[in-house]
Amino acid sequence: MSQTKESVLVRAYLKPTCGWSNGVRAVLRKYSLPFEDIDIISNPVAYMEMVQKSHQRLSPCVEINGVMLADVSGEEVESYLLQKGFVSPVESSDATPINQGCPSH
Numbered sequence: 001m002s003q004t005k006e007s008v009l010v011r012a013y014l015k016p017t018c019g020w021s022n023g024v025r026a027v028l029r030k031y032s033l034p035f036e037d038i039d040i041i042s043n044p045v046a047y048m049e050m051v052q053k054s055h056q057r058l059s060p061c062v063e064i065n066g067v068m069l070a071d072v073s074g075e076e077v078e079s080y081l082l083q084k085g086f087v088s089p090v091e092s093s094d095a096t097p098i099n100q101g102c103p104s105h
Helices: 019-030 044-054 074-083
Strands: 010-014 036-039 061-064 067-069
Touching: 010 019, 010 044, 019 074, 036 044, 044 061, 061 074, 067 074
Parallel strands: 010 036
Antiparallel strands: 010 061, 061 067
């Protein structure tokens, strides 16, 4: 049975500027899913909450209806959403890569 977007609660522990984090944001935008964008860089309490919930220190971590997806790419988030029936496949004109790390400086 497919869920409605309103019944999907998403809390995303993300960095403000990171390829992986931007990929997660792109997937959530693609499906017009409302989500809480939690900045783990400027908010150390949020970072520690992510570590406590995910049992690891890497990001992004995305909590969907209480299930924590730890250290995931946008592709992995999209696959989970589709597999669980939270969303149906759609096309997107957003060119943001959903499976790409942060550029090296």
